[in-house]
Every structure is written in structure tokens, then in C-alpha cells.
Amino acid sequence: MNLSLLPPEFLIERDQSKCIACQVCVRQCANDAHVYDEEDDKVYSDNSKCCGCHRCVTLCPTDALIVRRNPSEYKENANWTKNVISNIFKQAETGGVLLTGMGNDKPHPIYYDHLLLNASQVTNPSIDPLREPMELITYLGRKPDKLEVEIDGGEFRLETKLAPQLELKVPILFSAMSYGSISYNACLALARSAETLGIYYNTGEGGLHRSLYKYGKNTIVQVASGRFGVHADYLDVSAAIEIKIGQGAKPGIGGHLPGEKVSEWISETRMIPLGTDALSPAPHHDIYSIEDLRQLIYALKEATDYTKPVAVKIAAVHNVAAIASGIVRAGADIVAIDGLRGGTGAAPTAIRDNVGIPIELATAAVDSRLRKEGIRNQASLVVGGGHRSSSDIIKAIALGADAVYIATAALIAMGCHMCQKCYTGKCNWGIATQDPYLVKRLNPDIATRRLTNLIRGWTLEMKEMLGGMGINSIESLRGNRLHLRAVGLAKSDMKILGVRPAGVGM
Amino acid sequence: MKKAYPRIVSGCGIVGIMNEKGNRMNGDLVIRAMRVMDERSNGLGAGFAGYGIYPKYRDYYAFHLMFDDEKSEEQTTQHLDRNFYLQKDEAIPTKPSPQIGNAPILRRYFVEIKSDMLSGDGTTADDFVVRNVMEINSKIKGAFVMSSGKNMGVFKSVGFPGDIAEFFRIRDYDAYTWIGHGRFPTNTPGWWGGAHPFTILDYTVVHNGEISSYGINKRYLEGFGYKCTLMTDTEVMAYLFDLLLRKHNVPIEIACLALAAPFWSHIERMPEKKRKLLKAIRMVYGSALCNGPFAIILGHKDGMIGLNDRIKLRPQIAARDKDMVYLASEECAIREICPDPERIWSPKAGCPVIARLHF
Numbered sequence: 001m002n003l004s005l006l007p008p009e010f011l012i013e014r015d016q017s018k019c020i021a022c023q024v025c026v027r028q029c030a031n032d033a034h035v036y037d038e039e040d041d042k043v044y045s046d047n048s049k050c051c052g053c054h055r056c057v058t059l060c061p062t063d064a065l066i067v068r069r070n071p072s073e074y075k076e077n078a079n080w081t082k083n084v085i086s087n088i089f090k091q092a093e094t095g096g097v098l099l100t101g102m103g104n105d106k107p108h109p110i111y112y113d114h115l116l117l118n119a120s121q122v123t124n125p126s127i128d129p130l131r132e133p134m135e136l137i138t139y140l141g142r143k144p145d146k147l148e149v150e151i152d153g154g155e156f157r158l159e160t161k162l163a164p165q166l167e168l169k170v171p172i173l174f175s176a177m178s179y180g181s182i183s184y185n186a187c188l189a190l191a192r193s194a195e196t197l198g199i200y201y202n203t204g205e206g207g208l209h210r211s212l213y214k215y216g217k218n219t220i221v222q223v224a225s226g227r228f229g230v231h232a233d234y235l236d237v238s239a240a241i242e243i244k245i246g247q248g249a250k251p252g253i254g255g256h257l258p259g260e261k262v263s264e265w266i267s268e269t270r271m272i273p274l275g276t277d278a279l280s281p282a283p284h285h286d287i288y289s290i291e292d293l294r295q296l297i298y299a300l301k302e303a304t305d306y307t308k309p310v311a312v313k314i315a316a317v318h319n320v321a322a323i324a325s326g327i328v329r330a331g332a333d334i335v336a337i338d339g340l341r342g343g344t345g346a347a348p349t350a351i352r353d354n355v356g357i358p359i360e361l362a363t364a365a366v367d368s369r370l371r372k373e374g375i376r377n378q379a380s381l382v383v384g385g386g387h388r389s390s391s392d393i394i395k396a397i398a399l400g401a402d403a404v405y406i407a408t409a410a411l412i413a414m415g416c417h418m419c420q421k422c423y424t425g426k427c428n429w430g431i432a433t434q435d436p437y438l439v440k441r442l443n444p445d446i447a448t449r450r451l452t453n454l455i456r457g458w459t460l461e462m463k464e465m466l467g468g469m470g471i472n473s474i475e476s477l478r479g480n481r482l483h484l485r486a487v488g489l490a491k492s493d494m495k496i497l498g499v500r501p502a503g504v505g506m
Numbered sequence: 507m508k509k510a511y512p513r514i515v516s517g518c519g520i521v522g523i524m525n526e527k528g529n530r531m532n533g534d535l536v537i538r539a540m541r542v543m544d545e546r547s548n549g550l551g552a553g554f555a556g557y558g559i560y561p562k563y564r565d566y567y568a569f570h571l572m573f574d575d576e577k578s579e580e581q582t583t584q585h586l587d588r589n590f591y592l593q594k595d596e597a598i599p600t601k602p603s604p605q606i607g608n609a610p611i612l613r614r615y616f617v618e619i620k621s622d623m624l625s626g627d628g629t630t631a632d633d634f635v636v637r638n639v640m641e642i643n644s645k646i647k648g649a650f651v652m653s654s655g656k657n658m659g660v661f662k663s664v665g666f667p668g669d670i671a672e673f674f675r676i677r678d679y680d681a682y683t684w685i686g687h688g689r690f691p692t693n694t695p696g697w698w699g700g701a702h703p704f705t706i707l708d709y710t711v712v713h714n715g716e717i718s719s720y721g722i723n724k725r726y727l728e729g730f731g732y733k734c735t736l737m738t739d740t741e742v743m744a745y746l747f748d749l750l751l752r753k754h755n756v757p758i759e760i761a762c763l764a765l766a767a768p769f770w771s772h773i774e775r776m777p778e779k780k781r782k783l784l785k786a787i788r789m790v791y792g793s794a795l796c797n798g799p800f801a802i803i804l805g806h807k808d809g810m811i812g813l814n815d816r817i818k819l820r821p822q823i824a825a826r827d828k829d830m831v832y833l834a835s836e837e838c839a840i841r842e843i844c845p846d847p848e849r850i851w852s853p854k855a856g857c858p859v860i861a862r863l864h865f
Contacts, residue, residue, distance in 0.1 A: 124716040124798050125819055132817055133769045139789045146754040147790050149783070156760065158783045165789065371729050377790070470718035470799070472817065473767075475792030482721030506720075 005089045008047035011070050012056075018064035019043060025056035025065065030426040030438055053419040055428035087349070098349040101422030101432065103249055103341045103386055103408055106353050110341075111360035111493070112392045116502055118483040120470035127472050129463035135473040136462060138403050140240075140380040141165035141309040142333045163333060164309050166240055168403055169198030170459050171474055172393060174451075175338075175384045175405035176222050176244065176313070178206025180257045180266050180278065181345030181422065182411075183439040186431045189414060189447035191215035196448070197455050202405070203229075205244060205255065205280060207269040213237045220311065223300065225254060226280035228270040232303070240334070241300050242311040243293070245284070248342025248385040251315030251356045255280035256346065261425050261434045294330035301331070309333035316340060316362035316385065317355075321369035328370060328379040335379050336405060337362050341386025343408040345432055346423030359385040360399060364497045367400025367479055376479075390461035399497065400479040413454040414447040482506060518702070518714035519546030519667075521686040522803035522833035523843070524810045528865040529829065530558050533676035536684035539839040540667040546714075546835060547688030551701035552670045553662025555653070555710040555805055556681030564657040566593050566616035567635055572698055573611040574648030582642055582649045583615075589638055590617035598661070599678065605669035610698055614659065632707055632752060639706065640733050650699035655708030655807065662687075662701035682863070685805045687712035704740040706748050708807040713740040714835055715800030715820045726793035739800070746794050747804055758811065762858035764791035766816050803833050809862040818855035825850035831861040 012033060021043050025034040033049035034056060036042075050067060057065045074082055087098055120126040127134070141163050148159035174190045181204065190201040195218045202220040207229015212219070216237035223230050224244040235241060246252065257266075257278035267274040287293050297310050311334035312327045314320065324335050339359025344352065363383045370376040383396055384405030393404045412418065415429040422432035430442030466472065469483050477483065485502040486494045494501065521539045525531060536554060560568055569586065573579040586592060598612040619631055629637075639651045653660035658681075661674035667688040671677070687702040703710045717723065717739045724734045724742055730753065732745045743765070750761040764787050773784045788795070799819030804811040812833040814822050825832040825840045825847040832840045832847065840850065853859050 120718070120798075124718055127817070133771060135770055137770050139785075143790050147756060147760070147786055149756050149760050151757060155779075156757065156783055157779075158786055160786065160790075162786055162789065371725060374729050376729065470716075471797045473792075473795060473797060475788075476719035476722060476795055476797035478722060478792070479725055480719060480721035483718075 002093075004048075004093060006048070006086055006093070007072055008050065008070050009086075010050040010052045010067050011047050012045035012050050013066040013068070014043065014045055015064045015066075016042065018062045020062055020064075022061060024059050024061060028055045028059050028428060030428050030433075030435070051419045051421045051424075052417075053421070053428050054417045099346055099423045100349040100352055100420050101344060101346055102418055102420045103343040104353050105420070108340060108358060110386070111358055111489070111497065112395050114487055114489045115360075115395050115484045115497070115499065116487060117391070117394065117398075117465060117469065118485070118506075119468040124470045126470055127467040129460075129467045132467070132472060134463040134467055136170045136459065138168045138171040138474060139165040140168065140334050140382065140402055142379060143377040145377060164307055166200060166309055166334075167198070168200065170455060170462070171397060171403035172455060172458070173199055173220070173382065173403055173405050174201035174410050175342075175407035176202040176204035176220075176242070176247075177345070177407055177411075178204030178222075178257075179209060179269055180206040180261055180434070182432055183427075183430055183434060183442060184209065184265065185439055185442040185444045185447065186411075186414060187212060188444045189442070189451055190410065191218065192444070192448040193451035193455070194218040196452050199455070200239060202242060206257075206266070207271065208234055208237070209265060209269045222313075223296070224280055225282070225284045226278060228272065228278060228280070231271070235300065235304050238308065240309045240311060241304065242313050242334075242336060243296055243300070243332075244313045245287070245293075246313070246315035246317075246338070247344060248315045248338030248340060248356055248359070249344030250347040250351045251317050252282060253348070253351055254282040258425070263434050266434065290326040290330050293327065297331045311336050311382070313338060315342075315355075316357045316359055318357060320357065320362045321365040324366040324381075325369055325373055325375065328375050332379055334382055335366070336382045336384065337366060338405070339383065339385025342384055343411075344422075359383050359387075359396070361493070361496050363396055363399045363401050364481075368498060371479075390458035391465065393458065394462055394465050394477070395484065397474065397478050398480055398484050400481070402478060409454065410451055413450045414442065415450075518690060518712070519543035519688045519835045519839070520712040520714050520801065520803050520833075521835070521839050522683070522712075522805065522810050522812065522831075523685075524683040524831045524861050524863075526829045526831065526861065526864050528558065528682045528863050530680035530682050531684065533671065533679050533681070533684065535843050536686045537668060537671040537676055539834060539843050540671070540686040540688055542838050542842045543688060543834070543836055544666060544668070546690060547666055548690045549664075549666045550689060551662070551664050552667040552686075552688040553660060553701045553703050554667075554671065554674070554676055554687070555658065555660045555685040555703045555705065555712075556676075556679050557658045557683035557708075557805060557807060558681045559659055559679040560616070560657050563594065563616040566618055567654055567656055568659050569615040569617060569654050570598065570652035570659050570661070571613050571615065571642075572650050572652060573613070576611070578646055578648030579611050579613065581646050585638070585642060585646065586615055586617060589623055589634075590615075590619055592617055599675055600673050601675055603669060603673055606663055606665050606673040609663070609673075635707060636748070643735055644733050652699070653705040653710070655705065655710075658708055658710070658805075658807065660703050660705050660710065662703065663698045664701060683805050683810055685710055685712055685803055685810075700736060700738065702738075702740050703805075704736070704738065704744045706744050707752070709744055709747050709751070710805040711740050711744040711747065711802055713743055713800060713802045715739065715802075715815065716798055717742070717796045717800055718798030719796055722793050723796065740802075743796065743800075743802055746796070750791070750794065751806075758860060759858070760787060762811065762813050762860070763787050764794045765796045766813055766856040766858070767791075767795050768856060769816065801835065809860065811861070812853060812859035814853060814855055814857070816856040822853060823850065824853050824859045831859075833859060
């Protein structure tokens with residue numbers, strides 16, 4: 001084999017004075033970056049194999065390890081950076097498509113960081129969530145334009161029959177991650193914490209293992225282009241159904257779960273033969289237009305007797321507002337939009353880093369468009385793709401979202417260290433892997449607790465922010481862009497976001 | 507003077523007085539009630555609304571207009587003339603005083619919709635009037651419709667309530683419902699149209715507060731074709747009531763439950779039928795929920811409503827005595843005109859006081 005020209009991405013520094021050669025690192029690294037030499041009774045490291053996941057650093061009992069970026073530098077060049085050169089080396093050596101995992105890591109503008117929230121002073125008292133009720137309950141689903149209420153013998157009688165709704169205790173959902181892209185233990189932790197929190201998780205396109213059916217009332221099941229694991233029981237057991245058209249990390253392309261990951265349980269769940277590749281086509285082969293989408297929406301509604309909301313998920317692309325309007329008119333109860341920074345288990349780097357638009361702009365554009373057309377109430381808007389904190393979520397809601405899908409943050413809560421190597425199946429944290437030896441590292445009880453803790457913390461913070469704005473119910477913030485101000489944004493951006501510059505009053 | 511300016515937040519003193527039998531009372535009553543609350547105003551705007559003041563023209567829409575100049579007056583008169591039969595058209599009687607400066611041209615028109623204007627497209631007479639009000643306010647520079655209901659009118663300007671009452675000769679009118687408002691805005695409006703009450707058709711709103719949900723309330727209303735040109739909370743609340751009561755035809759109690767909805771924790775404890783109704787109201791009218799501090803009085807041709815925000819961040823006192831119903835920011839305003847009411851109480855947060863005419 002020819003010499004690889006790729007320099008190692010990370011350096012593993014081992015303090016031999018601290019190392020006791022216990023070999024924890026050797027056993028923990030699925031990439032074999034650490035090797036024990038019996039003769040020397042020492043552990044050595046191979047930098048080229050390190051993915052920077054910090055599993056060894058975290059578990060080293062004597063703190064002997066440091067992993068840091070390789071400081072070795074090429075001749076300075078703003079155009080041909082180290083990253084660019086490395087990518088070319090990789091492709092020159094393999095002739096393949098560059099793959100990656102997780103969301104876009106390029107420094108595209110993060111609009112949330114340019115939006116600031118309001119707070120009350122004097123003329124309008126702020127509300128203390130520790131003393132007053134503070135409501136985050138959110139209902140997702142189609143709402144009528146108005147209610148018909150009759151007076152019947154001195155009592156009010158509701159004449160309008162409401163479409164099915166999802167009740168969320170907090171306007172957050174765990175976004176689609178398939179069993180296959182993540183481990184069973186990770187799925188279990190998501191399901192359990194969704195149940196505890198009174199929210200929902202999403203199966204992604206990997207089907208639903210029967211052992212997880214008991215969490216059905218907190219489960220959104222996905223119907224994607226590969227139709228993996230879609231059958232009557234799967235639809236029946238769910239709280240809602242989501243048709244996946246696209247994903248923020250890879251708009252316009254399909255998915256690929258390599259055969260090595262298709263274990264017995266996954267084969268059973270996805271309803272495909274053991275060890276075969278699971279390929280999701282780029283488009284649904286029965287959806288070539290908005291009319292076709294309507295047929296699938298109604299086929300699913302018919303199949304479930306109109307008892308569950310049907311969502312349609314798309315990637316945020318240039319024409320997202322018009323497409324969302326079409327989706328609402330096609331009968332979707334929820335429109336889910338996944339932005340440029342949305343994560344993935346595997347995607348071509350070129351696609352992930354260059355296709356789609358930021359979720360902030362998409363959220364604002366879609367909300368404005370649906371309002372302009374008078375159909376905003378006909379579907380709820382759930383947005384995802386790079387929401388990192390409670391304040392990102394609050395800002396998303398102020399821009400016009402009903403709720404926010406989070407996935408990357410949930411993975412980090414479970415232990416993910418964002419090494420972006422999900423596609424290798426060698427996740428040392430037991431999350432994005434099917435290797436039984438690695439999967440058991442993720443304790444579902446601990447992962448459930450960590451997820452629940454995260455959302456609980458965010459909930460408290462969201463209540464504080466709402467109260468500060470003098471609002472005690474989340475619906476008064478939804479689409480209320482008057483509580484946002486822009487710093488350092490172009491006029492054109494502010495126009496799309498519908499926000500005023502900081503310094504302008506109410 | 508221009509029509510739209512940045513949104514003004516203000517504190518206020520408000521009063522509502524109604525006779526359930528429809529007996530008319532002299533304007534002196536509302537003036538006295540307002541005067542004891544002068545502390546709550548800062549001279550930057552006040553106004554009055556009276557119901558039943560034009561018995562002779564009770565079947566005509568009474569347009570109260572203010573104009574910056576003769577040009578806007580002429581344009582508006584022409585606009586009205588195209589769409590309505592003008593039964594009577596006169597200056598609003600005033601008594602100029604040094605306290606009230608910079609008065610615009612003030613006129614009132616008693617009009618009837620031209621018979622061929624409503625043919626065909628299902629537009630109701632009220633819709634037609636609302637559309638005309640919106641058109642005049644948004645399209646004719648320098649013209650502003652103060653009120654447009656039948657047998658009622660709004661009188662407002664920049665000044666203290668007592669001075670404004672003298673200027674508009676409020677004691678020359680008798681009404682079965684009187685509503686008064688004195689403001690304490692935190693910036694200078696300088697424009698009469700920005701004073702309160704705010705009215706659309708026969709719905710009049712006076713408001714003390716600052717709603718933090720304004721941004722979404724406004725966007726929600728725009729979806730139904732309302733144009734919020736004044737940038738005031740009061741305007742938004744008047745339109746919300748107009749939307750719910752007139753366009754959606756929901757009972758008044760339901761409209762109040764939408765604007766000041768009970769908490770979810772409270773709804774959970776309700777009997778099933780009521781719970782279902784309340785859940786539906788909150789789901790469907792979430793964008794009409796008014797958040798933040800407010801106390802309002804809504805007047806309409808059939809009665810009067812007092813409503814507070816869900817955690818009562820602004821004061822409102824109610825009282826009744828025989829056929830009379832009183833609402834005010836402070837008890838002293840009520841005691842001034844009715845020293846010993848049969849019942850006087852502080853309504854609970856979010857619980858509306860609903861008074862209806864019986865005659």
C-alpha cells in the first residue's frame with residue numbers, strides 16, 4: 001500500500017509518568033488507536049487512528065491522556081486550507097465520496113447568535129416563574145379558523161370537532177434518529193425520557209422494534225422513501241406519523257445503512273434480510289408531485305382512521321416557503337422543517353456542507369408565507385437543525401415555530417463528543433453503533449436520566465426568559481417577533497426574519 | 507401630525523358606567539368619576555365614549571372624523587359620499603379652551619350604506635363599514651375615524667380628562683353607557699387619534715396596560731384582513747373582540763375566555779365537557795390570548811364588559827347599585843358618583859364582569 005499523505009487529525013499525548021498501563025484506553029478504542037506492548041509493559045498510541053472522540057481521555061483512571069488537534073501546519077493559505085488539502089488527499093487515495101456524520105460544521109452564520117430577546121422593565125412587570133404559573137404546553141396539529149359554540153340550556157356546547165392533536169408539556173421533540181443509525185440503547189433512552197417528559201421522540205426511518213411499542217403514545221413513527229419497517233401495527237401504535245421527504249443534513253439525497261450494521265434485530269425491525277444494505281431512495285418512488293404527497297398523507301390517515309396527526313418533514317431549501325404551503329394544502333397536520341445545520345448518521349460532506357438554508361430564515365419565511373395565505377392555523381410548524389440551547393428554542397418560537405426538534409443536543413446529552421464519525425459504526429460511546437460490545441457502554445438508565453435532566457434544565461430557563469418578557473404562556477411568544485432584536489445583521493436578513501435592529505423600541 | 511408612530515406604552519385610569527335599563531345619564535357623571543383619578547393621567551391624552559347619545563339618528567352609522575386639513579376633509583367627504591347616503595354632516599360642537607391646543611378639524615357624519623353597495627358578494631353592512639374605516643385610516647392622509655357605530659360616539663384628544671370633557675361639551679350628551687379614559691403614556695404622542703377610547707363599529711375599548719403578546723396578536727389579526735395602523739394595544743384588543751364577537755360569532759363569555767384564558771392547571775381540574783371546550787378555545791385562539799398586564803372596559807351597543815389579565819397585573823374594581831353597573835381603575839372613582847353601592851368588589855384575575863342591557 002502506498003504511503004498515505006494524510007496527516008493525523010489529532011495527537012494523543014500520553015504522560016508516561018502517569019500511565020499505569022491498565023489498558024483501559026486499549027479496550028475502549030474501537031479504532032485501535034492504543035496498543036499495549038507486553039515486552040515494554042507500556043501502552044503506545046497511533047495518532048492516525050484517533051477520531052477525537054475523547055472516550056479514552058474520559059475513562060483514563062490516572063488522567064494520563066490528552067487529545068488535541070494536530071498543530072502541524074502547512075504553508076499558510078487562506079484558500080487551500082489544511083481541511084481542503086486533507087480532503088483532496090483522501091479522495092486521491094480512495095476515489096470515493098467524502099463521508100461525514102453529524103451536522104454542518106462550516107462557519108455559516110448562526111442567526112440565533114445575532115438575535116436578542118426582550119425583557120420587561122417598569123411599564124410592564126416581568127413575571128416570576130417561581131411564584132406564578134408559566135405555561136409551556138403546546139398542541140401540535142390542524143386547528144380550525146374558528147370555533148362554533150352554541151348555548152344550550154345556559155351551558156356552552158362546543159360544536160366544532162377538532163382534528164387530532166399532540167400534547168407537548170414542553171415545545172421540544174426528539175428528532176428522527178433511526179434504529180440502525182443509533183443503537184437500541186439510545187432509542188430506548190429517547191423513548192423513556194420522552195415518556196417521562198411528556199414529549200415525543202421520532203423513530204426515523206428505521207422502524208420500531210416491538211419491545212419499544214409500550215412507548216407508542218410518545219412515539220412519532222416515520223414513513224420514509226425506503227418504507228423500512230412500515231406496517232399496520234407500526235402505524236397503529238404511534239402517536240403521530242411523519243412522512244420524511246428530506247433531511248437538513250442531506251437535502252435531495254437518500255440514505256444508506258451498510259449491511260454490516262443490519263443485525264438480527266435491525267433486520268427484523270426494518271423488515272429486510274440480515275446483512276443487506278438498507279438503501280433509501282432520494283425521492284419517494286410514489287411521490288413525484290404535491291398531489292402524490294396528498295395521496296400518501298390521506299392513505300396514512302385512512303389507515304389510522306383519522307385518529308393521528310400526519311406530519312411531513314422537509315429540508316430547508318430555497319423554495320421552502322412555497323413547498324410548505326403546498327404541504328399544508330395537501331393536508332399535513334404538522335410541517336417539520338430541518339435546516340442547514342441539522343445532523344445525520346451519514347452524509348456526503350459536499351452535500352452536508354453546501355445544500356440548504358439556515359433554519360432561522362426558513363422558519364421566518366415559512367411562518368410569514370403561511371400567515372399571508374391565511375393557512376398558518378391549518379398546520380403546526382416544527383423546526384429543527386442546530387438548536388443548541390433553551391434560548392435557541394425560545395428564539396425559534398418567537399420567529400414562528402410551534403415547537404423545536406432536537407437531536408444533536410440529545411446525543412451530546414447521552415455522551416456524544418461530536419467526532420463526526422457516526423458513519424463508521426464504531427462509536428466508542430455506544431450511540432451510533434450496532435456493535436454489541438460498544439452498544440452496552442450506553443447505559444439506558446443513565447442516558448434517560450441525562451436526557452431528562454437536559455430538557456428539565458432547558459424548561460426552567462425557557463420559563464425564566466418568558467417571564468422576563470412579561471409573558472406567561474408560550475402561545476403569546478409564538479410568532480411574536482417583536483420580542484426579538486437583531487445585532488449585526490444585514491437589512492435583507494432582518495426583512496426575512498421580520499425583526500427590527502437592536503435600539504429600536506417596541 | 508402623522509397617523510402611525512412607534513407603539514406607545516402607557517398606564518391609565520379608566521371608567522365604565524352603565525344603566526341596565528337603558529336609561530340615559532348626563533355626561534357629568536363620567537366626568538366626575540374621571541376627575542378623581544387625575545393622578546393616573548399625565549395630560550397626554552384622554553377620551554370618552556357614550557352609547558345612546560344620538561337617539562334622533564339611531565339608525566345611522568355615526569362617523570366621528572378628525573382631519574389635519576381641509577384637503578383630507580374634502581377627500582373623506584367624497585369617499586363617504588361615494589359609498590353612503592349622508593343623512594347629516596356637521597361639525598362636532600366644541601368649546602375651545604387654552605388647555606386644548608392644536609385641534610384638528612372635527613366633523614360627524616350620520617350615514618346609511620348605499621343600497622347597491624352590498625349586492626352580491628356576501629359582505630354584511632358591518633363588514634362594509636369596517637372596510638371603509640380601514641380605507642379612510644390607511645389611505646387618506648390626515649384623516650382619522652374616531653368612531654363609526656350607530657347611536658354612539660367617541661370624543662378624544664390630547665389633554666387631561668376634565669379639559670377634554672369641557673372642550674367636547676360632554677355635559678351636552680346623555681348616554682346609557684359612558685366610558686372614560688385618561689392616559690399616562692411614556693412618550694409624547696402629540697396626535698389626537700392616538701388617544702383612547704379606540705373604537706370599531708360599536709365596540710369601544712379603553713385599556714390600562716401593556717400587552718406583551720402584541721406582536722402575535724397583531725400578526726394574527728392581519729391574517730383576517732385587519733390593518734393595525736395605530737400601533738396601540740387598545741386597537742389590537744378592539745379588533746380581537748370584533749373578530750371573535752362579530753366575525754366568528756362566539757358568545758361574549760367565550761371571547762373573554764380566549765383573551766384571558768384560564769391556566770392549563772385550572773382547565774385540567776374542570777369537568778370533562780368544560781375542559782374540552784376550554785382546551786379547544788386555547789388551541790384555536792392561542793394567538794388571541796392577551797398576555798401581560800391589562801385591565802380593559804369594552805363597551806358595545808348591548809352592554810359593557812370589564813376584563814383583567816390572567817394574573818391581574820392592573821387594577822379593576824366593579825360595583826353595582828340597582829340598575830347601575832360600574833367599572834373603574836380605582837374604587838374612589840365609583841364612590842365619587844355612587845357613594846354607597848349595594849355591592850362593590852375586585853373581580854378575580856381573568857374573570858370578566860359582563861353587564862347586559864335589559865330593555
